[in-house]
Amino acid sequence: MRSSELVIIGAGPAGMAAAATAAAHGLSVTLLDEQPRAGGQIYRDVERVAAKRGTILGPDYTYGTTLVEGIGRGGITHLAGAVVWAIEEGFRISYTQDGVAAQVSADRVLLATGALERPMPIPGWTLPGVMTAGAGQIMMKQSGILPRRAVLAGAGPLLYLVAAQMVRAGTPPLALVETQTRGDLLKAARHAGGALRGWPYLAKGMKLLAELRRAGVPRFAGASGLAVQGEGRAEAVAFRRGGTDHRIACDTVLLHHGVVPNTQAARSLDVPHRWDAGQACFVPVVDDWGLTGVDGVSVAGDGAGIGGAKAAELAGRIAALGIAHALGRIPRERRDAQAVPLRRALSRELAARPFIDAAYPPFADAISPADATIICRCEEVTAGDIRGYAGLGCLGPNQAKAFGRSGMGPCQGRYCGLAVTSLLAEANGRTMEDTGYYRIRPPLKPVTLGELAAMETPKTNTEKVETGT
Amino acid sequence: MKTVSPFLELEDDDRVPVRFAGRTLDLPDGANLAAALLAAGVQVFRHTAVSGAPRAPFCMMGACFECLVEIDGVVRQACMTDVREGMEISRPHESEAEDAIE
Numbered sequence: 001m002r003s004s005e006l007v008i009i010g011a012g013p014a015g016m017a018a019a020a021t022a023a024a025h026g027l028s029v030t031l032l033d034e035q036p037r038a039g040g041q042i043y044r045d046v047e048r049v050a051a052k053r054g055t056i057l058g059p060d061y062t063y064g065t066t067l068v069e070g071i072g073r074g075g076i077t078h079l080a081g082a083v084v085w086a087i088e089e090g091f092r093i094s095y096t097q098d099g100v101a102a103q104v105s106a107d108r109v110l111l112a113t114g115a116l117e118r119p120m121p122i123p124g125w126t127l128p129g130v131m132t133a134g135a136g137q138i139m140m141k142q143s144g145i146l147p148r149r150a151v152l153a154g155a156g157p158l159l160y161l162v163a164a165q166m167v168r169a170g171t172p173p174l175a176l177v178e179t180q181t182r183g184d185l186l187k188a189a190r191h192a193g194g195a196l197r198g199w200p201y202l203a204k205g206m207k208l209l210a211e212l213r214r215a216g217v218p219r220f221a222g223a224s225g226l227a228v229q230g231e232g233r234a235e236a237v238a239f240r241r242g243g244t245d246h247r248i249a250c251d252t253v254l255l256h257h258g259v260v261p262n263t264q265a266a267r268s269l270d271v272p273h274r275w276d277a278g279q280a281c282f283v284p285v286v287d288d289w290g291l292t293g294v295d296g297v298s299v300a301g302d303g304a305g306i307g308g309a310k311a312a313e314l315a316g317r318i319a320a321l322g323i324a325h326a327l328g329r330i331p332r333e334r335r336d337a338q339a340v341p342l343r344r345a346l347s348r349e350l351a352a353r354p355f356i357d358a359a360y361p362p363f364a365d366a367i368s369p370a371d372a373t374i375i376c377r378c379e380e381v382t383a384g385d386i387r388g389y390a391g392l393g394c395l396g397p398n399q400a401k402a403f404g405r406s407g408m409g410p411c412q413g414r415y416c417g418l419a420v421t422s423l424l425a426e427a428n429g430r431t432m433e434d435t436g437y438y439r440i441r442p443p444l445k446p447v448t449l450g451e452l453a454a455m456e457t458p459k460t461n462t463e464k465v466e467t468g469t
Numbered sequence: 470m471k472t473v474s475p476f477l478e479l480e481d482d483d484r485v486p487v488r489f490a491g492r493t494l495d496l497p498d499g500a501n502l503a504a505a506l507l508a509a510g511v512q513v514f515r516h517t518a519v520s521g522a523p524r525a526p527f528c529m530m531g532a533c534f535e536c537l538v539e540i541d542g543v544v545r546q547a548c549m550t551d552v553r554e555g556m557e558i559s560r561p562h563e564s565e566a567e568d569a570i571e
Contacts, residue, residue, distance in 0.1 A: 135526065139507075
């Protein structure tokens with residue numbers, strides 16, 4: 001079995017930066033990532049793509065090449081295309097690469113698993129042609145493929161960025177249908193101080209909006225009653241705004257109302273989580289160094305709370321310093337001293353967050369969808385079904401699994417978990433924290449018997465591995 | 470066969486033939502399979518086991534499992550797979566006879 005002092009899961013900004021910092025302090029690092037090339041979602045395939053489409057995607061994307069270069073140094077083994085499906089305390093990490101299961105042991109684990117799009121259950125969101133805005137951007141980055149007739153719907157700065165990138169590529173979206181309201185902006189105003197400290201983010205946002213205005217992309221803000229219409233595929237987006245019903249015919253709908261930490265791996269290790277009301281999501285409880293309540297497990301980047309790519313990079317470096325200290329590679333004073341400039345930069349990066357979170361809150365209709373709306377895409381469980389379970393005494397998501405299989409499909413609750421929790425919380429008059437979240441157990445991703453059979457593993461481990469399937 | 474696609478391809482890379490649902494498609498060699506199939510005009514990747522509803526790629530990052538297809542006999546996520554020459558792809562749990570590219 002391969003062995004490293006530190007195993008990092010996820011080669012996005014947090015994971016790449018942490019790997020480089022840890023290796024610089026003499027740690028042996030194995031960096032596992034599902035994608036064929038490093039970058040995570042934000043810098044997806046950046047080393048290959050920067051030269052081809054850097055102008056369309058912009059400097060914030062091409063910046064990622066510096067991070068990819070940083071993991072080329074000695075001491076770091078980057079296992080690309082490695083899908084992690086189990087993390088056992090001790091630590092033993094099981095993954096599949098090229099159809100073969102394998103394991104790596106580690107003294108410490110850093111989870112840099114990033115974010116997922118917040119589930120956005122609206123009528124028609126399961127139709128072919130409906131994707132997340134992040135998916136649209138991933139296709140643009142990795143594949144150079146753009147939807148010709150797209151409507152972007154939801155809330156958040158990512159919609160402006162994707163729309164502007166589409167404009168630059170010569171296929172502007174047909175419209176932006178935005179769910180945030182003037183009232184949200186007023187509420188956000190109390191975070192204006194932070195917004196001013198984080199002014200570069202606001203300046204970027206204004207620049208993107210100006211770009212969209214110049215391109216003549218129509219924007220409909222304050223939309224409600226959002227629905228995707230179509231027979232067997234997306235054909236139009238319908239919504240209400242200012243007492244008027246609108247319908248925009250299109251082929252592709254890109255949905256987005258924020259991203260949330262991908263907590264699957266952390267939860268599988270029983271890392272304690274808490275509800276973050278400002279970001280409307282569960283986050284793992286971590287200290288200043290990204291250390292969790294589980295000995296030897298750290299979390300950094302968006303997986304520990306949404307802060308964006310630059311914040312993730314800084315948090316990755318800080319977490320790596322914490323780990324280097326825990327392994328006795330640097331004394332406390334040096335760790336603290338090296339973290340000072342990183343923390344200062346991190347605080348600047350996060351300054352505008354409360355304003356952005358308040359100005360672009362989750363879409364209310366998708367937090368409490370109509371009964372007929374599908375919540376669990378995999379098992380086709382509706383909002384009405386979930387409310388029905390609550391009526392029968394179902395208090396939490398784990399019970400909901402038993403009532404109607406929600407969260408038991410292949411995505412393992414990644415795109416229904418938060419929605420199920422909020423529906424049960426609402427129906428039962430309980431808090432999100434008390435309602436809780438799905439219990440996550442390995443395998444984190446499906447693993448086939450063939451992949452297991454091909455695994456090279458010490459004899460003593462065989463029995464345990466097989467029962468884990 | 471080239472169907473009208475709702476997607477625009479910015480680059481024209483070298484293509485290789487693959488089979489999807491009984492038809493030959495020329496896809497960019499080494500490209501992301503989900504993106505390449507969408508660009509080739511494939512709109513339905515699979516049907517759900519519960520209601521038979523059509524599904525297609527949603528997250529493009531290996532998390533949602535909507536893009537599951539059968540590749541050379543193994544059900545896999547198209548968005549986590551690279552295009553290789555000669556791939557035999559079908560909608561999972563459906564015989565080729567019932568398939569058609571919409």
